[in-house]
Amino acid sequence: MITLITNIKELLQVREPGVQKVAGADMAQLPAIQNAYLLIENDTISDFGPMTECPKINADTVIDATGRTVLPSWIDSHTHIVYAGNRVQEFVDRINGLTYEEIANRGGGILNSAKRLNETSEEQLYEESKVRLEEVIRQGTGAVEIKSGYGLTVEGEIKMLRVIQRLRDNYPITIKATFLGAHAFPTEFKENHEGYLNLIIEEMLPKIAEENLADYIDAFCETGYFSVEETERIMKAGKYYGLIPKIHVNQFTAIEGIAACVKHGALSVDHLEIVTDEDIEVLKDSGTMPVALPSCSYFISIPYTPARKMIQAGLPLALATDFNPGTTPSGNMNFVVATACIKMKMTPEEAINAATINGAYAMGIAETHGSITKGKKANVLITEPLHSYYELPYAFGSNRIATVLLNGKIVQ
Numbered sequence: 001m002i003t004l005i006t007n008i009k010e011l012l013q014v015r016e017p018g019v020q021k022v023a024g025a026d027m028a029q030l031p032a033i034q035n036a037y038l039l040i041e042n043d044t045i046s047d048f049g050p051m052t053e054c055p056k057i058n059a060d061t062v063i064d065a066t067g068r069t070v071l072p073s074w075i076d077s078h079t080h081i082v083y084a085g086n087r088v089q090e091f092v093d094r095i096n097g098l099t100y101e102e103i104a105n106r107g108g109g110i111l112n113s114a115k116r117l118n119e120t121s122e123e124q125l126y127e128e129s130k131v132r133l134e135e136v137i138r139q140g141t142g143a144v145e146i147k148s149g150y151g152l153t154v155e156g157e158i159k160m161l162r163v164i165q166r167l168r169d170n171y172p173i174t175i176k177a178t179f180l181g182a183h184a185f186p187t188e189f190k191e192n193h194e195g196y197l198n199l200i201i202e203e204m205l206p207k208i209a210e211e212n213l214a215d216y217i218d219a220f221c222e223t224g225y226f227s228v229e230e231t232e233r234i235m236k237a238g239k240y241y242g243l244i245p246k247i248h249v250n251q252f253t254a255i256e257g258i259a260a261c262v263k264h265g266a267l268s269v270d271h272l273e274i275v276t277d278e279d280i281e282v283l284k285d286s287g288t289m290p291v292a293l294p295s296c297s298y299f300i301s302i303p304y305t306p307a308r309k310m311i312q313a314g315l316p317l318a319l320a321t322d323f324n325p326g327t328t329p330s331g332n333m334n335f336v337v338a339t340a341c342i343k344m345k346m347t348p349e350e351a352i353n354a355a356t357i358n359g360a361y362a363m364g365i366a367e368t369h370g371s372i373t374k375g376k377k378a379n380v381l382i383t384e385p386l387h388s389y390y391e392l393p394y395a396f397g398s399n400r401i402a403t404v405l406l407n408g409k410i411v412q
């Protein structure tokens with residue numbers, strides 16, 4: 001099956017093989033070809049270049065992209081798409097003055113979602129989650145990481161991870177699964193942290209590893225949730241089973257969790273609304289990707305990740321949605337890219353790099369996703385006719401994606 005996209009006004013994020021991520025000043029560069037073609041063989045990008053070099057072949061499908069931009073699909077490296085019900089009441093409580101912390105202290109927040117999830121059947125959970133997955137595919141996401149973490153019981157966590165596996169089996173989007181048993185302490189373990197850590201390490205992890213249900217391990221390293229020392233125990237236990245850490249850290253407070261994550265070889269550190277100079281130092285020259293989640297900052301009115309400061313220090317940065325029922329009931333990467341430009345003062349080039357190649361690194365899939373590169377998966381987006389790709393973040397409330405290809409096939 002051969003697909004040829006012709007007359008592309010701008011083909012964005014064109015990279016040689018081997019580029020895993022971009023950092024610092026390099027984030028401002030978004031390599032592009034004007035008036036280009038893109039050749040897809042089966043599910044793989046096989047060639048691209050200027051129209052003057054377009055091969056004369058009999059393609060099965062030819063798409064004329066006159067006036068349109070073509071770019072790699074968005075990579076959403078941090079989501080909690082699998083959940084039951086919603087938390088609209090907490091949304092209204094926050095409008096009326098309560099904070100996220102106050103709501104959590106009253107038994108709301110993560111524990112609210114966990115209660116609901118444990119009362120929901122696996123079938124129902126799958127049905128609710130697939131609607132969200134279908135929506136983000138339409139919005140241009142071509143790869144998504146999905147976390148557990150609303151079970152907080154052996155059965156609940158396994159149920160979530162099985163749903164993630166079923167989504168992976170049934171949809172063309174690339175999915176990675178992360179075990180987040182250490183998302184919050186269930187009420188019965190509030191005064192018995194040791195007991196819950198033992199449950200995660202001795203019961204949940206061996207079962208998850210046996211069924212091969214997760215790729216990564218996560219913990220919510222935060223004041224009032226998992227301490228740095230507790231997070232280190234979770235990371236070590238995960239690594240024993242081959243799960244690389246990707247950690248929630250520095251959302252509300254900086255407690256030196258980032259240093260611990262770097263020490264344990266975390267693939268990414270996510271949230272980073274509060275970042276100290278020491279945190280930035282420790283991330284320099286590490287293999288750990290910082291991930292910002294601007295829709296979360298927007299929705300619960302907390303600071304935005306200091307992107308400018310981090311990029312100026314030479315760091316890379318990825319962008320993801322954090323799609324979840326509490327702090328970010330949206331999986332729209334177009335909004336994330338726009339909000340990063342508008343609120344974090346990232347340039348469109350930096351934001352697109354952060355939402356494609358750097359997101360792929362944060363998901364451990366940079367070899368196959370995140371750029372227009374020969375041999376990579378043909379997960380690409382074709383926009384509506386645009387004057388320039390700047391219109392993607394400029395039109396912040398709109399979706400300018402007209403066509404979505406996953407594995408070389410048009411799905412939208």
Ligand SMILES: N=CN[C@@H](CCC(=O)O)C(=O)O
Nearest residue numbers: 109110220248322324326327
């Ligand atoms: N901060 C931790 N976890 C989620 C929110 C969880 C929730 O409130 O349900 C987040 O990334 O924002």
Ligand SMILES: [Zn+2]
Nearest residue numbers: 078080248322
């Ligand atoms: Zn999250």
